[in-house]
Amino acid sequence: MTTTRPPFLADTRQIGEGVEVGVGDWPQKLEANKVAFFNEFVTRTQFTTLYGAMNNALYVDALNTNTGGVLLPAQRDELVNNLNGATLTRAQVLRAVADTQALKNEFNKAFVLLQYFGYLRRDPDASPDNNFDGFNFWLSKLNQFNGNFIQAEMVKAFIQSIEYADRFGQ
DSSP, X not given: OOOOHHHHHHHHHHHHTTOOTTSXXXXXXXXXXXXXXXXXXXXXXXXXXXXXXXXXXXXXXXXXXXXXXXXXXXXXXXXXXXXXXXXXXXXXXXXXXXXXXXXXXXXXXXXHHHHIIIIIOXXXXXXXXXXXXXXXHHHHHHHHTTTOTTTTTHHHHHHHSHHHHHHTTO
């Protein structure tokens, strides 16, 4: 499943709907939104086409494969057993995989992607680049600085880019 800017924005709006950090019961609202999001996500045609016909073991294995093998064997087995025992749903298993520490370590890739979405308002491989060279450059630089985007001068570079300035007619 490919993530591009428009569906990403729709999904983030869905998760953040009615959430104002620091106001009222915002953590509970955010959690409820996440649960609703995952429950809806597993019903999407693109998702059911990929995973709908799979048995529970194949489903967990496919999620694990598609995330680069983030699950330890014991984690994989526990998720399959919970699906087989109906103590978890497919949405809950998807979220469990998404919340693994190993996948959270992919944060730098997501951070660079968000710079493109946020500052340049485009996908990393869209025009004018039409490839992932810029994305790979910034990912490499961010990794070089152990995820410290300030030391990597990443945000500064996006804000000072000609492409960003052109959005504002400067």
